[in-house]
Amino acid sequence: MNNQGRTTRIGEQADAQHKTFTGARALEANEPLIFEFGRNDVTGVDIDAPGAFTARLGALAREGAPDLPGLTEPEAVRHYVRLSRMNYSIDAGLFPLGSCTMKHNPRLNEKMARLPGFADIHPLQPQSTARGALALMDQLSHWLLELTGMDAVALTPKAGAHGELCGMMAIKAAIVARGEAEQRRVVLVPDSAHGTNPATAALIGFEVRAVPAGADGLVRAEAVRAALGPDVAAIMLTNPNTCGLFEREVVAIAEAVHEAGAYFYADGANFNAIVGKTRPGDLGVDAMHINLHKTFSTPHGGGGPGAGPVVLSGRLAAFAPVPFLRKEGDGVALVEDRAATQAFGRMSAFHGQMGMYVRAFAYMLSHGADGLKQASEDAVLNANYIRASLRDLFSQPFGDKPCMHEVLFDESWLKDTGLSTLDFAKALIDEGYHPMTVYFPLVVKGAMLIEPTESESKASLDLFCMTMRDLALRIKRGQGEPFHSAPHFAPRARLDETRAARQPVLKWTARKPSVAAQ
Amino acid sequence: MTIRYSKDHEYIRVDGDVGVVGISDHAQSQLGDVVFVELPDVGRKLTAGGEAAVVESVKAASEVYAPVGGEVVAVNEALTDAPGTVNEDALGAGWFMKIKIADKAELDKLMDQAAYDAYLKTLG
């Protein structure tokens, strides 16, 4: 008789409080730090010792090897794979983080970026041996200019904030060239702006003057005119703005700014809403950075690397930093020497984020002019679809009207429920979603900024909206109590940020046993 | 001993020529858990309304302005290690600095307890 049979009934409901010996919860490991299990005498890289030679280090050889633990390959792979499983990602689910643009990252782009002809070339090898790379940068530049309606591009900035710095430096250089450096020291920034805008202006010595937005979340040309004067160097305006709205008076604002002898810097963080629909250059913009990691889908990578090329109008083009591309024969050459140019300087070593250019280039080729426009339209359509699906239960700070690629709610609908935007966001985690952007923009109390992007199917949006509605209805029925302590099912419960900031522990040390203390 | 408040929610408790400066209980509750306090050097001369210190919580940072002008004669070093004291006892052990008041007339521009309480009500 076969004696291999065994019970297949599922038994009683497991106790949620059940403690495991390892601290793991099935697929979710309780992973130590490499310093807690690596060994200093272990290495996962086989290196043949060199033959005898006479060292040329002078008197500067170090004593002994660095104090760093090593892991063999199987240990290292397991460690980092286990860590990865504690992360949410766009590949795993809807990532509606407003203003961050978490769209799908095509794997073709990764494949292209790893071609040896792009990944394995040195920034300072002879230009004659990197013609294909220069041609790609040149073509990418032309496409960025075509899409923005601008005259010149500085490719090198390494992220959005860095691009902002580059654009504002070009403006400052232009003002210095006009001999107005002493006079024009003020930069206008709407109070809804992202914090990088005032930080950037202040970094290069400008004073920041706030421009209040109107009750509808939009900046009025009239308010800008009132703030303009002979002391103003520039305005920094995000368009579409941080509330997800297109600045309707942008053309009048640009005209007023130019009339006053100032420049118009546009924060291009939300350019993805308008690609193929309108062009910043046509609206009067003088400088704008483009987040390749948002609009053109280079992966966010857990917080970088990004890329922030800056497009410039004819008024600023001459001041673009080195290196830049110049036509030479039937190709292009990199101009790296600042002498004999009006370039204001250099943003970083070498030529910027080539790896990101390649990915953005593949994205643009794949989409084409028609696909890029469709992507913008779908992004806006998806955001408005969410707005339409939630408008009866959630509150909108500026009333129910069309938004661009992201829809903004506030927390007034939570009034008297005892729950906050934060609680709601954490409840979404238990439902399997990354929360939307919360508490940004600062001008809206308890802001919830939702950006679905064009990557979501209608079915995905429907499920998300039903989830949002269910959570809201539970709150309205007085069943929101569990949300105070959400998330319940994430790898960690809410973390004590006060403790982290009051007694900062910023590296692992052997002396201080870690709080894990298992 | 009298206490006066500024519109920026600093208080000054006056004792002779010296005033003890800190942030009001309302201010600490608005900030949330205080995690860091940057204090001025002793001997620094402050003007009324000028930046005197910085107070940080996890999600916010705020300048602390001198409610009146004068010279810093002492700072509360204990806050460096225990910034949470500002939350626990803003008006007492959570004080920031002592100022030798330059011009006592400046105190008249500040609010007394009743006026400050009324002011808080207007903030909703």
Added chain:
Amino acid sequence: MRYLPLTQQERADMLARIGVAGIDDLFADIPKEKLLTALPDLPRRKSEMEVERLMGALAARNVAAGGVPFFCGAGAYKHHIPASVDHIIQRSEFLTSYTPYQPEIAQGTLQYLFEFQTQVARLTQMDVANASMYDGSTGCAEAVLMAHRVTRRRKAIVSGGLHPHYVETTRTVSDMAGDALVALPPDVRASEDIIAAIDKDTSCVVVQTPDVFGNLRDLAPIAAACQAQGALLIAVFTEAVSLGLVKPPGAMGADIVVGEGQSIGNALNFGGPYVGLFATRDKYVRQMPGRLAGETVDARGQRGFVLTLSTREQHIRREKATSNICTNSGLCALAFTIHMTLLGGRGLAELARVNHANAVKLAEALARVPNVEVVNRSFFNEFTLRTPGEAATLVEKMAARGVLAGVPVSRLAPNAGLDDLLIVANTEINTDDDRAAFVAALQGALAR
């Protein structure tokens, strides 16, 4: 379009739910006359296969480092990267996640950043490191700004051994901020007297070791001189592998250490993305730019990590922030951390030894070639060669012979009168055959 899930029918249904007649009703805030009526002048959409064909053709027009004897360095280095590094960083959970603003579902990123910070602090022998900068050059500019905040002075003195691109990047920020920067002239033989330039107004001194010409520099006397004047010493390196063999900057008294981390785990990528390493002393941590991961506990008492001390950052401090930086270089930092973990201190020391040995072998071979001279007294894995004519021309001639021989100094410092100098790097990838090819190509190019 393969990346856009909506069908035409769904789009129509969705517009109906929204309550508008057409998609352009959602763009009604854009002034009518500014709406584009035609498609932008870009090609139409392309299949994967077409994209691969086009981009493959572009890539094929470049000479990849792996295909030829390769000796370029000067701030970016070709090293072997273990296959597992790229495999792990391409995992969806790392590649397609965001900045860990929701720590409950981002512990993977936060923990590796904490590991990265610890590795960088130990490698440089400093107290504390941040979660990375864009790259070494921007980190250098940020270090100078930080020194100005700490010392409340505004003059930086920059060594003639600092990579010229780093000098320019730093000078650009300094000029724009209205700060002073004194850059000593290019210093090929590490013979400058930087100590003499330090005075009571000096906020910081920036010194690179190994310097851009490959020389190793003893920072200890400079650190002592800085301390005497109340200035900070900023130590820079562009070759992180060197720390496996040479004295770390923290052991020589540096106050801030800035480095390019590309060498460990990251490909050349024609110059980016790379990863900046940034470390300092505990007492300066609140003046440090960039993100920081810190340890804490969750509501259940479990250890966890969060971004911390974020009040220094732009999203809270706005115009009072320590820096305008938003992103770090997360995925490149992960590549660094994985490669570093695979190496361990022992592996890094072994790797560094091979690099040094290879450079010594080439230097010795070049000592037998007439009319060229290695100018360095000391070096790690790269040195500077004096050639009889223009080094840039020589490099082109050697490239024509299939050898990428190095970086002419004139490419970095075009107007310094150093056109006869060539910076030559050797790493573990270079074989004896490569070195023989270098010598043969050099002799061939010099003969004509």
